[in-house]
Amino acid sequence: MFEINKNITGFIEDMTYREQPYLFRMKRMEAANSLRQNGFVFQNQSPVSVKFLKKKFALDVENANTDIGFNCTLENFSPLVYCLVNGRNIVDYGKSDNKIIVENIMNVADKVNELFGSLCDIDENGFYALNTAAFTGGFYIEVPDDTVMELPLQLVSVFNSDCDSMFNVRNLIVLGKNSQLKLIQCDDTFSDHDFFVNNLTEIFVREDAHLDYYKLHNISNDSAAVNSVFIEQESHSVVKTFNMELNAGYLSGNQNVVLGGDFAETYAYGIYLADREQEMDNYVNVEHIGTDCVSQQIFKGIIDDSARSMFTGKIIVHRDSQRTEASQVDKNILLTSKAKAYAKPYLEIYADDVKCSHGATVGQLDEEALFYMQQRGISYENARKLLLNAFVAEVIDKINIEPIKMRVSDMVKKRLMGELTVCDNCVLRCSNAKRQTKYFDNI
Amino acid sequence: MNNEKSDNQIVSEIANAEYKYGFVTDIEADVVPKGLNEDIIRMISAKKEEPEWLLEFRLNAYRKWLTMKEPHWGHVDYEPIDYQDIIYYSAPKKKKQTNFDEVDPELLSTFNKLGIPLDEQKRLVNSSDVAYDAVFDSVSVKTTFQDTLGKYGIIFCSFSEAVKNHPDLVRQYLSTAVPPDDNFFAALNSAVFSDGSFCYIPKGVTCPIELSTYFRINAAQTGQFERTLIIADVGASVRYMEGCTAPQRDENQLHAAIVEIIVMKDAEVKYSTVQNWYPGDKEGKGGIYNFVTKRGVCKGDNAKLSWVQVETGSARTWKYPSCILQGDNSVGEFYSVAVTNNYQQADTGTKMIHIGKNTKSTIISKGISAGYSDNSYRGRVFMAKGATNSRNYSQCDSLLLGDKCGAHTYPNIQAENDSSVIEHEATTSRISEEQLFYCQQRGISIEKAIGLIVNGYANEVLNRLPMEFAVEAKKLLAVSLEGTVG
Numbered sequence: 019m020f021e022i023n024k025n026i027t028g029f030i031e032d033m034t035y036r037e038q039p040y041l042f043r044m045k046r047m048e049a050a051n052s053l054r055q056n057g058f059v060f061q062n063q064s065p066v067s068v069k070f071l072k073k074k075f076a077l078d079v080e081n082a083n084t085d086i087g088f089n090c091t092l093e094n095f096s097p098l099v100y101c102l103v104n105g106r107n108i109v110d111y112g113k114s115d116n117k118i119i120v121e122n123i124m125n126v127a128d129k130v131n132e133l134f135g136s137l138c139d140i141d142e143n144g145f146y147a148l149n150t151a152a153f154t155g156g157f158y159i160e161v162p163d164d165t166v167m168e169l170p171l172q173l174v175s176v177f178n179s180d181c182d183s184m185f186n187v188r189n190l191i192v193l194g195k196n197s198q199l200k201l202i203q204c205d206d207t208f209s210d211h212d213f214f215v216n217n218l219t220e221i222f223v224r225e226d227a228h229l230d231y232y233k234l235h236n237i238s239n240d241s242a243a244v245n246s247v248f249i250e251q252e253s254h255s256v257v258k259t260f261n262m263e264l265n266a267g268y269l270s271g272n273q274n275v276v277l278g279g280d281f282a283e284t285y286a287y288g289i290y291l292a293d294r295e296q297e298m299d300n301y302v303n304v305e306h307i308g309t310d311c312v313s314q315q316i317f318k319g320i321i322d323d324s325a326r327s328m329f330t331g332k333i334i335v336h337r338d339s340q341r342t343e344a345s346q347v348d349k350n351i352l353l354t355s356k357a358k359a360y361a362k363p364y365l366e367i368y369a370d371d372v373k374c375s376h377g378a379t380v381g382q383l384d385e386e387a388l389f390y391m392q393q394r395g396i397s398y399e400n401a402r403k404l405l406l407n408a409f410v411a412e413v414i415d416k417i418n419i420e421p422i423k424m425r426v427s428d429m430v431k432k433r434l435m436g437e438l439t440v441c442d443n444c445v446l447r448c449s450n451a452k453r454q455t456k457y458f459d460n461i
Numbered sequence: 462m463n464n465e466k467s468d469n470q471i472v473s474e475i476a477n478a479e480y481k482y483g484f485v486t487d488i489e490a491d492v493v494p495k496g497l498n499e500d501i502i503r504m505i506s507a508k509k510e511e512p513e514w515l516l517e518f519r520l521n522a523y524r525k526w527l528t529m530k531e532p533h534w535g536h537v538d539y540e541p542i543d544y545q546d547i548i549y550y551s552a553p554k555k556k557k558q559t560n561f562d563e564v565d566p567e568l569l570s571t572f573n574k575l576g577i578p579l580d581e582q583k584r585l586v587n588s589s590d591v592a593y594d595a596v597f598d599s600v601s602v603k604t605t606f607q608d609t610l611g612k613y614g615i616i617f618c619s620f621s622e623a624v625k626n627h628p629d630l631v632r633q634y635l636s637t638a639v640p641p642d643d644n645f646f647a648a649l650n651s652a653v654f655s656d657g658s659f660c661y662i663p664k665g666v667t668c669p670i671e672l673s674t675y676f677r678i679n680a681a682q683t684g685q686f687e688r689t690l691i692i693a694d695v696g697a698s699v700r701y702m703e704g705c706t707a708p709q710r711d712e713n714q715l716h717a718a719i720v721e722i723i724v725m726k727d728a729e730v731k732y733s734t735v736q737n738w739y740p741g742d743k744e745g746k747g748g749i750y751n752f753v754t755k756r757g758v759c760k761g762d763n764a765k766l767s768w769v770q771v772e773t774g775s776a777r778t779w780k781y782p783s784c785i786l787q788g789d790n791s792v793g794e795f796y797s798v799a800v801t802n803n804y805q806q807a808d809t810g811t812k813m814i815h816i817g818k819n820t821k822s823t824i825i826s827k828g829i830s831a832g833y834s835d836n837s838y839r840g841r842v843f844m845a846k847g848a849t850n851s852r853n854y855s856q857c858d859s860l861l862l863g864d865k866c867g868a869h870t871y872p873n874i875q876a877e878n879d880s881s882v883i884e885h886e887a888t889t890s891r892i893s894e895e896q897l898f899y900c901q902q903r904g905i906s907i908e909k910a911i912g913l914i915v916n917g918y919a920n921e922v923l924n925r926l927p928m929e930f931a932v933e934a935k936k937l938l939a940v941s942l943e944g945t946v947g
Contacts, residue, residue, distance in 0.1 A: 340864070352879040355846065361874040367889050370861035374889040380844075380876035381883065 026184070027053070029077040030151040039127030041134060049140045049151035058144035061272075061301070070214050070242040070268055075184035077152065095421035097170040097202060104177055105185040106155045118167065118199075119160040123188055126158045130190050137220050137248035137274070145244045145270075149218040153188035156219075159201075163194035163224070170200040170419060175215070177205070182212045189219040193227040193255075200230040200419060205237055212240040212267075220248045223255040225279065231259045232422060235269050236429075239294060242268035253279025253308060260417055261288035262426055263298050264433055270299040277339075280308040287413045288317040291433050292325035292357075302346075303332040306339040306369075315346040318410050320434070321357040328360045333374060335367045342369060346376035351383060351409060383409075406434050485708040486679050493550040495682070499523065502652055505550045509621050509655075512628060522641035522651030529645045535808040536837040536869055537777045539750060542715060549653045551680040553597055592617060594658040594674045596687055604658075606670065616661040617672055620688055623659035630661055634692055638721040638756045638785070646717040646779075647754040650686045654719065657687035662697035662728075671927055676705040676718075678738075678749070684715040691721070693728035695761065702930055703734045705774070710739070711747045713776060718753045726761025726788065731769065733926050734782075735934055738774035740941075745804025745833070748776025755782035759791035759817075767794040768811065769925045771934040773941040776805055781839065783812035786820035786848075793822040796922040798934075800941045801834035801866070810840035810857075810871075815848035815881070824855035827919050830866035831942055837869040844881040851881040859889040860918055862911070862942065912939050 030053070034046045058071065100120050101109040108122050123130065140147040157173055175187055193199055205215055215237070223229055235243055243266055249257055263269050275284045290298040304313045319327045329348045350359040361378040383405045391401035410430055417423040493504050502523055506516040531542075592606035594617065610617050616627060623631050641651035658674040678685050693699055703720075716738060724730050732755075741748025751774070757766040768782040784793030795811040813822035822842070830836040838857045859868035870887045892914050900910035916923070916935055923931050 337864070350876070352876060355849075355879045357879060359874075359876045361872075361885075363870075363872060363874075363885065363887070365859075365870040365887060365889060366867070367859070367861070367869060368867040370864040370866070370891045372861070372889060372891070376870070376885075376887050378872065378874050378885040379883060380874060380881070382879060 023072060023074065025074060026077065026148070026152070030148075033152055038124070041127045041131055042124075045135050046151045049147040052140050052147045053144065053151065056141060058148070059142065061143040073182065073212070073214070075212075075214055076179065076181045077184050095419075097172040099172045099174065100157065101174045101176050102155065102157060102187065104179065104183075105153070105175065105187040108157070117162070117165050118171070119158070119162075121158045123153075123156045123158040123190055129160075130158065133190060133192070133220065133222060135220075137250055137276070138218065138246070143246070143272070145216055145246060145272075146218060149186045149188060149216050149246070153186040153218070156188040157191070158189070159191040161193045161197040161199050161227075164196045165194065166198040167200065170202055172202040172204070175203075175205045175217070177207045177213050177215065179211055179213075184214040184216065186216045187218070189217070191219065191221040193221070193223045193229055195224045196226040197224070198228040200232075202232045202234070202419075202422065204234045205243060207237055207241065213237065214241065215243040215245075217243065217245045218248075219246070221250070221257075223249060223251045223257055225252045226254045227252075228255070229257045230418065231257065232417070232419070233259070233261050233271075234426075235261075235263045235266050235271075237266045239265065239267050239296065241266060244270045244272070246272040247274070249273070249275045249284070251275065251277050251279060251282040251284060254281045255279065256283045258285040258416070258418075259287065260413075261286070261300070263288070263290040263292075263300075264429060265291075266296060266298070268297050270301070272301045274303045274305075275313070276305045276307060277311040277313065278307050281310045282308055283312040285313070285416075286315045286317075287416050289410045289413045289430070290317070290319040290327055291322075291410075291430065292319070292327055293322035294325060295323070296325045297327070298325070299328045299330075301330045304334070304344065306333070306335040306342045306344065309339055310341045311339065311343075313342075313344045315348075316413055316416075317348045318413050319348075319350045319359065320353065320406060320409065321350060321359050322353040324354070324356040326358040326360075328362075329378070330362045330364070331376065332364045333366065333376070335369050335372055335374065337368045339369045340371040342372045342374070344372070344374045348378045349409070350380045351406070352380060353382075403431075403434055407431060490680050491552045492548050492680065492683070495548050496545045497523075497547070497549060497653065501549055505653060505655065508550065508552075509624075511624060514632065515624060518635070518641070519652050522648050523653075525642045526645070526648035526652055529642070529648055531645050535779050535839070536835060536871075537779055537806045537808050539777050539806075540713070542750070544649075546682070547715060548680065548683040549686065550655055551683045552655075553679075592670050592672050594619060594672075596656055596658070596674060596676045597679060609670070610668070613666050613669065614663040615666060615668055616659065618659055620654075620657040620659050620690070623690075627659075627661070630692070631659065631690070634690060634721070634723050636721070637723060638758045639719050639754050644754060646752045647719055650688060650717050650719045650754070654686045654688040657689045657718070658691075659689075660691045660699065660701065662693045662699045664694045665696040667697070668699040671700045671702055673702040673704065676703070678706075678714060678716065679708060681710060682712065682714075684717065686716075687718045689718070689720040690723075691730060691732070692723045693725060693730045695725045696727045697725070698729040700731045700927060701733070702927060703732070704737070706737055706739070708739065709742075709747065713741075713748060713750055715750045716753065716775075720753070720755040720782075722757030722766060724757060724759045724761070724764040724766050724791075727763045728761065729765040729767075730757065731767040732757070732782070733769040733930055734771065735926075735930055735937065736770065736772045736774050736778070737937060740774045740805050741776040741803065743803050745776070748805070749774065751775035751778045751780060753780045755780065756785065757783070757793075758785045759788050759793065759820075761791075762788040762817070763790045764788050765792040765794075767796070767925075769796045769922065770798070770809075771923070771926065771930075771937065772797065772799040772807055772809060773937045775807070778805075778807035778809050780809045781811055783814065784822060785814045785816065786822065786851075787816045789817040790819045791817055792820070795822075795824045795826070796925045797826045798829070798919040798922045798938070799826070799836055799838075800829045800938060801831070801836045802941050803832040803834060805832075805834045807835070808837040808839055810838045812841040813843070813853060815842075815844045815851040815853070818847065818849050818851070820848055820851045822853045824853070824857070825921055826855075826857040827922055828857070828859040828868055829862065829915060829919070829938075829942070830859065830868050831862040833865045835867040835869070837871060838887075839871040841873040841875070842883055842885070843875045844877055844883065846877050849878055849880045853881075853883045855883075855885040857885075857887040858918070859887070860915070861889065861891045911942065915942060
């Protein structure tokens with residue numbers, strides 16, 4: 019039984035005594051009890067997350083300098099932007115839109131009474147329990163029925179602290195019937211210290227609603243992020259998720275999708291590029307309960323140096339979910355002899371009229387393609403880069419916001435060259451200059 | 462031989478055959494009391510006149526077993542097993558102890574009924590090239606063709622005989638592939654194993670005939686815990702087959718066997734199983750719990766080990782024949798067809814552990830589920846750091862017949878070097894309406910069309926079986942799927 023360190027348990031204790039809505043206090047007590055009784059349950063996370071859990075983090079970072087002046091530099095891209103500073107205060111960047119409701123979850127306990135915590139099982143995973151017990155704030159987004167959001171909505175979590183800190187951010191998103199939303203979520207750090215960010219987002223997608231959900235991970239090499247997303251879809255809803263893991267000491271993406279209604283569709287795409295000693299876990303669980311649903315998972319990873327990746331994909335098709343189409347692909351390229359890739363593509367099927375498939379591969383770049391390109395005067399290093407780019411392009415091409423697609427593609431290119439991979443205005447330490455030249459020489 | 466029969470005959474044969482091996486042989490048996498403790502183990506060991514070291518081995522395994530917990534990670538549900546309510550040793554009593562070759566006629570007729578003639582004379586008339594070791598409950602009753610094989614230096618005998626006559630070989634290789642504390646059921650087997658087959662193929666010898674072990678559970682309330690050890694020395698080659706049946710009973714009986722295969726440099730072993738333990742009745746009552754540990758080690762370079770299995774029987778199956786590819790360039794193969802019907806549950810698959818350089822493995826698994834059954838493939842492919850340039854290809858397909866059954870796939874892929882390639886593919890679907898329609902258009906009944914399609918689907922694996930087994934397996938598939946349409 020793994021027990022989390024004392025300063026975390028102390029903080030959890032403290033949180034339950036604070037003045038707050040009854041709902042949150044009850045949920046916190048339940049979660050704290052679960053942690054006490056079961057210890058910290060590791061569901062899919064690799065042991066390295068233990069390393070981060072043992073680290074001493076400050077948990078109660080009040081210092082919320084709201085004037086951090088966040089500015090996204092994407093060209094031709096002007097989304098609605100909301101910032102959450104240190105998981106506490108929401109800063110509205112002017113362009114607010116009356117069509118949707120954006121609130122701090124701490125203030126809307128009465129609205130989320132039914133929904134809060136209804137999708138995640140706190141006994142299943144220590145990170146869920148920890149988040150429920152210790153969250154300090156987060157976004158509550160409500161898109162009313164029949165509302166089509168033309169502009170994308172960007173939610174930025176900014177972390178700024180003068181010591182190593184842990185943040186538990188809790189989001190809850192509701193898409194009303196027949197509504198549409200493009201949501202971009204990123205975490206940004208404005209400090210030299212290490213962070214552990216434990217995000218938990220519950221998303222309810224009502225009938226006929228459409229959601230595109232982008233999540234970009236690009237944090238420093240000594241920081242860790244656990245990002246758990248729960249999605250419940252009603253009939254005829256369509257959800258596309260894009261999980262781009264470019265840099266982090268430890269990353270864990272847990273995505274649980276329940277296709278509750280009939281004719282719902284869900285698409286989960288992801289890329290993970292790990293190097294140095296980084297570890298990236300991805301856990302995708304798609305549960306088919308309604309009939310005639312479609313699900314697709316495409317994950318691609320490039321593992322360099324002594325990095326490690328783990329992909330766990332699960333498709334569960336329940337008894338009455340006839341005419342289900344589900345597919346799942348995980349492809350990995352290992353670049354060095356120290357890199358490791360693990361894949362567990364699971365299928366659990368209880369209905370018979372289904373088309374389900376999964377595939378997983380671990381390998382290297384195609385020798386013949388490399389040879390062919392070299393024959394035509396392309397240097398080995400360049401040919402390699404081209405092929406690596408082409409490898410992840412399958413996922414990047416699915417991105418349907420053009421400026422983001424360009425930016426991600428650009429970042430991936432830079433990342434594969436060992437260059438700085440963050441937005442241009444970022445001040446992260448991860449931009450280790452020593453690696454920049456690794457692939458850059460031959461360009 | 463089956464070609465001569467008309468199609469009608471085959472169809473009626475299939476239609477009437479449910480589980481034709483469900484009879485009980487009325488024979489006096491020498492049993493130990495129910496339950497499990499150190500005294501029982503000592504008693505089994507004494508009955509078999511075993512040397513001290515083997516008794517020690519058993520007791521150590523038993524002590525380890527006491528500290529272990531029954532695994533429940535498999536996708537199988539069953540009533541808890543009461544390990545004190547099992548008879549761990551049952552041997553048919555020999556009427557007047559004469560010499561070993563004289564087998565009780567009752568037993569002979571049992572095995573004849575099962576299609577396993579133990580009379581060498583008869584076999585010669587049939588000119589079939591298979592040597593059998595017949596295991597009845599806890600003991601081996603007869604091993605055929607021992608003399609013929611002896612001329613090649615091949616040792617093929619029951620495990621107990623091997624312990625008496627070739628103790629050094631047994632001691633050298635026993636538990637080198639499956640350590641006693643490998644898992645719960647392996648520990649149990651190591652403590653109480655009763656008999657099984659032992660086979661040693663000396664250097665450079667290619668076994669001229671196929672070797673086969675036939676297991677039969679007869680006595681009620683007993684468990685069967687046999688242990689098979691096959692050693693193919695440098696450059697040797699052997700093809701081995703295993704078959705099994707049990708009487709039709711309402712209670713569940715436990716079968717926890719171990720098969721260990723040691724493949725030395727340049728040697729080749731092909732192990733085929735047609736598993737046809739009693740699967741329980743249509744309501745899921747009775748049947749065998751088949752919790753088996755099978756593992757082979759390709760110790761030397763260029764060794765090759767191939768597992769072929771057709772799983773149609775057992776109420777519950779929990780079985781992962783594995784290959785440890787230790788030698789460079791060694792090859793592991795796993796071909797499996799698993800059929801579950803009614804309330805059967807099977808969790809089966811393989812482990813390919815690549816340790817040597819340039820090792821290759823292939824996994825082809827075809828699952829067919831019908832009725833209310835659950836059929837799972839669970840596998841592990843591991844490429845160690847030193848297993849450079851290794852290659853794995855896995856394909857796991859599932860076919861669903863009916864909307865009450867389940868088909869599951871749980872592969873684990875672990876790559877720890879950058880020059881190996883692992884590929885895994887899996888699909889799950891039901892029989893296509895179009896194929897059925899096409900067959901029916903051409904006057905083939907739906908029942909037969911399904912048989913045809915299922916056979917075609919499993920053909921890739923069935924083709925790997927030895928001739929006699931393949932014919933039997935095809936019939937078994939048809940019987941197992943009996944009544945799934947209509």
